[in-house]
Amino acid sequence: MRATVAQLAQLPGVWRGGELEHAAKPVVATGYDALDRELPGGGWPTGTLTEVLHDAVGIGEVSFLAGALARACVDDRLIAWIDPPHLPYAPALAHSGIALERCLVVRPAHREDSLWAAEQALRSGACGAVLFWLAHDEYAWLRRLQMAAEAGRAMAVLFRSTAAERLSTPAHLRVALAREEGALQIRIPKRRGPPLAAPITLSIGRSSAPGSPAIFAPAHPVLVAVA
Amino acid sequence: MLWVALELPALPLQIAERAGASRDPLVISEGPEQRPVVVCANEAAVAAGVREGQAVAAAKALAGDLRVLPRNPEAERQALERLAAWAAQFTPMSCVDGQGIVLEVESSLKLFAGHAKLSSAIRRGIHELGFHAAIGIAPTPLAARLFARAEARGLQVRSCLELAGLRERVVDLPLFLLDWPAETLAHLTDLGVLRLRDMLELPTEGVARRFGPAIAVCLGRLMGTLADPRVPYAPPPRFRSRLELPAEADGVEALLFPLRRMLVEMEGTLRGRGAGVQQLVLWLEHGRKLRTRVDLEFASPEREADFILSIAREKLGRITLSAATIALDLRADALLTYAPRESTWLPGAREQAIGRERLIERLAARLGRERVFGIAIGDDHRPDRNWKTVSGTISREIVPDTVFAERPTWLLNRPQRLITRGDTPSVQGDLSFIAGPERIESGWWDGAEVRRDYYMAANPRGETFWIFREHRGDQGWYLHGVFA
Numbered sequence: 001m002r003a004t005v006a007q008l009a010q011l012p013g014v015w016r017g018g019e020l021e022h023a024a025k026p027v028v029a030t031g032y033d034a035l036d037r038e039l040p041g042g043g044w045p046t047g048t049l050t051e052v053l054h055d056a057v058g059i060g061e062v063s064f065l066a067g068a069l070a071r072a073c074v075d076d077r078l079i080a081w082i083d084p085p086h087l088p089y090a091p092a093l094a095h096s097g098i099a100l101e102r103c104l105v106v107r108p109a110h111r112e113d114s115l116w117a118a119e120q121a122l123r124s125g126a127c128g129a130v131l132f133w134l135a136h137d138e139y140a141w142l143r144r145l146q147m148a149a150e151a152g153r154a155m156a157v158l159f160r161s162t163a164a165e166r167l168s169t170p171a172h173l174r175v176a177l178a179r180e181e182g183a184l185q186i187r188i189p190k191r192r193g194p195p196l197a198a199p200i201t202l203s204i205g206r207s208s209a210p211g212s213p214a215i216f217a218p219a220h221p222v223l224v225a226v227a
Numbered sequence: 228m229l230w231v232a233l234e235l236p237a238l239p240l241q242i243a244e245r246a247g248a249s250r251d252p253l254v255i256s257e258g259p260e261q262r263p264v265v266v267c268a269n270e271a272a273v274a275a276g277v278r279e280g281q282a283v284a285a286a287k288a289l290a291g292d293l294r295v296l297p298r299n300p301e302a303e304r305q306a307l308e309r310l311a312a313w314a315a316q317f318t319p320m321s322c323v324d325g326q327g328i329v330l331e332v333e334s335s336l337k338l339f340a341g342h343a344k345l346s347s348a349i350r351r352g353i354h355e356l357g358f359h360a361a362i363g364i365a366p367t368p369l370a371a372r373l374f375a376r377a378e379a380r381g382l383q384v385r386s387c388l389e390l391a392g393l394r395e396r397v398v399d400l401p402l403f404l405l406d407w408p409a410e411t412l413a414h415l416t417d418l419g420v421l422r423l424r425d426m427l428e429l430p431t432e433g434v435a436r437r438f439g440p441a442i443a444v445c446l447g448r449l450m451g452t453l454a455d456p457r458v459p460y461a462p463p464p465r466f467r468s469r470l471e472l473p474a475e476a477d478g479v480e481a482l483l484f485p486l487r488r489m490l491v492e493m494e495g496t497l498r499g500r501g502a503g504v505q506q507l508v509l510w511l512e513h514g515r516k517l518r519t520r521v522d523l524e525f526a527s528p529e530r531e532a533d534f535i536l537s538i539a540r541e542k543l544g545r546i547t548l549s550a551a552t553i554a555l556d557l558r559a560d561a562l563l564t565y566a567p568r569e570s571t572w573l574p575g576a577r578e579q580a581i582g583r584e585r586l587i588e589r590l591a592a593r594l595g596r597e598r599v600f601g602i603a604i605g606d607d608h609r610p611d612r613n614w615k616t617v618s619g620t621i622s623r624e625i626v627p628d629t630v631f632a633e634r635p636t637w638l639l640n641r642p643q644r645l646i647t648r649g650d651t652p653s654v655q656g657d658l659s660f661i662a663g664p665e666r667i668e669s670g671w672w673d674g675a676e677v678r679r680d681y682y683m684a685a686n687p688r689g690e691t692f693w694i695f696r697e698h699r700g701d702q703g704w705y706l707h708g709v710f711a
Contacts, residue, residue: 105616204465
């Protein structure tokens with residue numbers, strides 16, 4: 001039986017060079033059109049690992065996922081935060097539209113436990129999104145997590161430092177974040193598709209002009225410095 | 228009426244070997260201390276030539292490494308009662324009878340799609356418990372027991388569903404299968420009455436006069452001409468089960484197999500009562516009064532053996548045992564109403580909630596309850612207090628409708644003092660203010676008064692932090708959050 005190239009391209013995991021993969025599993029829209037256009041399927045993948053690489057902290061590395069997280073927990077699924085570097089702050093999450101009652105924070109005592117917890121959360125199918133920070137980089141462990149992610153259908157995001165960019169990964173998608181001139185710059189070092197030519201720039205979050213007036217109107221008395 | 232009788236041959240041996248068969252010869256002894264005799268012998272003992280009825284001394288001469296356990300009628304009675312409680316999942320009418328149990332199943336046939344499916348479900352269940360039983364099905368309890376005994380002795384008996392066909396099924400069975408006194412049986416043998424056929428042909432009045440009314444009543448009940456009312460076994464409102472291991476178990480893995488048998492037994496018992504358990508205590512007995520307690524707790528009443536086993540596995544994996552385990556003791560003192568879970572073909576919201584609770588249970592079992600939590604907004608305006616943790620299971624909380632200024636994704640456990648250059652705070656570079664100040668103060672009512680000016684500030688690398696200036700005490704700058 002001869003298959004045409006067009007038929008082959010219909011197979012899962014097969015795509016033309018120069019085109020993005022047609023994601024077989026549902027994706028979660030990122031909330032940013034510029035980013036959606038560059039991701040296979042048009043959003044964060046589910047059922048596979050996604051790596052977010054960043055060195056600086058506090059550049060919006062978690063909040064740029066907020067829109068997707070809010071969407072990922074539809075149909076009552078959980079958002080598991082496994083071993084985050086600090087405590088996720090409830091008012092901030094609520095403010096960005098994430099349902100607090102769906103958030104589950106897991107703070108394991110040591111790294112074997114955090115790997116195990118991540119694996120359980122990914123496999124269970126009860127999680128819409130699993131975010132994890134692991135203090136180890138062994139390929140074998142990531143491979144295990146990738147298997148677990150494939151078994152479940154969660155949006156699985158692993159946060160690592162950009163030093164990991166040199167290492168190979170079982171994840172299908174890898175994005176690297178940096179903050180340049182007040183905007184978040186996103187490179188995509190790995191995706192199922194052609195290499196990304198120029199980084200995507202998202203101007204999200206706060207204005208960076210120093211001394212600009214506060215951009216909020218709190219309910220309780222607040223002193224606002226007027227420029 | 229349709230009765231199912233379960234006969235457990237060599238029950239004392241089955242109890243002794245329930246947690247796993249031993250490879251060494253083992254016999255159960257009974258009788259006076261001076262001259263105990265063998266009542267049952269396991270395969271290894273039989274292979275060595277040990278027979279039932281032999282003196283234990285003779286058996287010891289045949290098998291050098293023979294292990295002898297005295298018969299424990301109390302343990303047998305308890306085992307049968309627990310079996311009756313377990314069988315309550317099939318029918319409300321289950322009771323202990325002889326060396327087994329009888330169940331009235333007429334009303335359960337529809338639920339289990341016929342007697343063949345029901346009896347194979349019972350057989351499978353008994354096997355999971357670690358027992359083996361012969362099963363007899365007949366319209367009267369005595370006939371069902373007769374059939375079960377016949378099967379246990381290797382006789383071919385087909386089950387009988389109608390009273391009309393009972394006579395022809397029983398006539399060929401030998402009389403010794405009935406629980407009659409030995410002298411009565413001997414007397415009948417002398418008369419040439421060996422099978423039920425011969426017995427049933429004798430006139431009833433004559434039988435009653437010669438062998439006593441009990442025998443005549445028994446025949447009447449057997450054939451269904453006399454009523455045979457039974458009282459269903461009413462189990463106590465708690466679950467207890469103890470299982471001795473065939474050999475000392477060093478690891479935890481070796482405990483899981485016998486534990487599963489106990490959990491299956493508990494599941495059946497709970498099913499029969501429509502109950503579940505929320506708290507379980509498992510004692511691992513090490514001998515010499517040493518024991519280890521393992522607590523199993525669930526968010527909602529549970530009864531599925533495999534789920535509870537998975538939780539127990541995580542719990543047991545965490546503990547190091549000081550000594551080898553010789554017995555398991557499982558106790559549940561409060562049986563709670565169990566809300567059955569609807570299962571659907573398509574995974575829906577309900578399915579998710581179950582998976583969610585199970586996931587939380589599983590994580591908490593291994594990591595500890597304090598390490599798995601949900602978060603909610605607290606009833607306070609001070610940043611340290613306007614969040615709180617909520618325990619494992621997540622209830623839908625009412626989120627206070629408060630408009631907050633932009634808040635950081637991460638909150639530090641405790642504010643961290645910043646270095647300052649001149650009056651400019653710095654975190655890996657001088658910070659420049661993006662927004663603020665936002666004055667947060669007061670809290671005199673609980674002694675944790677604050678007076679702080681919060682700012683959003685970024686360093687040259689673009690890292691944005693939530694910092695505040697303390698107006699009480701040292702007037703210093705502190706880092707309190709990260710806009711991750």
